Amino acid sequence: MLKVYIFLLIMGIMGGVGYGGYMYYIDTQERLGVLRENNAKLVVANDAKDATIKQMLETQNKAAELNQALTVRLQKSEEYSDGLRSKFAKINILRMALDEPYILEGKINNAVTRLLDGLRDDTDPNADGVSGSEE
Amino acid sequence: MLTGCLGRKSEPIVVTQPQIIQQNVPIQARPKQLQLTDVRWYVVSETNLDEFLANFKEEEGLLAFMAISAQGYENLAMTIADMRRYILQQKDIILYYEQALDNAPDDEGLPQE
Numbered sequence: 120m121l122k123v124y125i126f127l128l129i130m131g132i133m134g135g136v137g138y139g140g141y142m143y144y145i146d147t148q149e150r151l152g153v154l155r156e157n158n159a160k161l162v163v164a165n166d167a168k169d170a171t172i173k174q175m176l177e178t179q180n181k182a183a184e185l186n187q188a189l190t191v192r193l194q195k196s197e198e199y200s201d202g203l204r205s206k207f208a209k210i211n212i213l214r215m216a217l218d219e220p221y222i223l224e225g226k227i228n229n230a231v232t233r234l235l236d237g238l239r240d241d242t243d244p245n246a247d248g249v250s251g252s253e254e
Numbered sequence: 255m256l257t258g259c260l261g262r263k264s265e266p267i268v269v270t271q272p273q274i275i276q277q278n279v280p281i282q283a284r285p286k287q288l289q290l291t292d293v294r295w296y297v298v299s300e301t302n303l304d305e306f307l308a309n310f311k312e313e314e315g316l317l318a319f320m321a322i323s324a325q326g327y328e329n330l331a332m333t334i335a336d337m338r339r340y341i342l343q344q345k346d347i348i349l350y351y352e353q354a355l356d357n358a359p360d361d362e363g364l365p366q367e
Contacts, residue, residue, distance in 0.1 A: 150265050157268040167272040182354060189350045196342035200335040207332070213324040216299040224297035227327075234334065235290045241341055244284030 199237070279355050 215223040240246060296319070298306045311317045322330065 146262065153265040153267060157265070160268050160270045164270040164272055167274075185350055185353055189346055192346040192349075193343050196339050196346060200332070200339050203331060203335045207328050212328060216297050216324055217301055220297040220299050220302045224295060227295045227297060231293060231295060234338070235292060238288055238338060238341070239290060241338065241345065242285070242288040244287060 277355060281352055281355065 212223070296306060296310070298321075307317060310319065
């Protein structure tokens with residue numbers, strides 16, 4: 120009878136160890152699955168982060184280039200006013216009106232025509248030109 | 255072994271939600287072109303005043319005109335030049351923003367969930 124009890128006890132212990140091992144295996148596999156999935160998600164998230172950072176840097180560089188180009192164009196927009204100011208500084212319009220009214224009249228009308236043409240070009244919605252592209 | 259197995263906490267499940275937020279600002283059409291009408295200027299001084307009056311009356315029928323001094327003409331010219339400068343710079347700034355918007359990040363290379 121004692122042998123039977125010892126046998127049952129050993130079987131019980133072996134069964135317990137076997138069940139424990141089986142459960143440990145199942146649990147480990149589940150964990151491995153979760154960790155594998157987590158890893159894949161983190162790789163994707165990391166790639167997205169890297170791509171975003173890259174694009175942000177590209178955007179920043181592009182903004183710097185655009186800003187530089189804008190500064191040049193804004194400067195160029197001053198050219199017409201500066202040119203006109205220097206013309207008025209060089210000539211005495213009153214003296215010209217007294218001495219050569221018709222010559223001055225022709226110059227003024229030509230300049231006004233050019234100015235109006237320039238304004239038409241500047242405000243042409245189909246023109247891609249930037250400031251000072253003409254004239 | 256059993257207690258160790260049962261006592262283990264389950265692995266946390268990582269939840270990632272990569273979101274790509276794109277700028278969605280449509281580029282607006284430019285305003286209509288300026289409709290400008292040509293203007294003729296007369297330069298009149300004491301040298302050609304009589305001639306101008308005679309010719310003007312013959313051309314226009316009536317002797318009525320707006321006069322402006324030489325200094326007034328210079329001021330008007332500079333004022334219009336400054337307005338043109340403003341239009342051009344405004345256009346440049348709009349172009350700057352349009353180009354910046356055109357550079358909006360797209361989803362190329364970004365993994366989607």
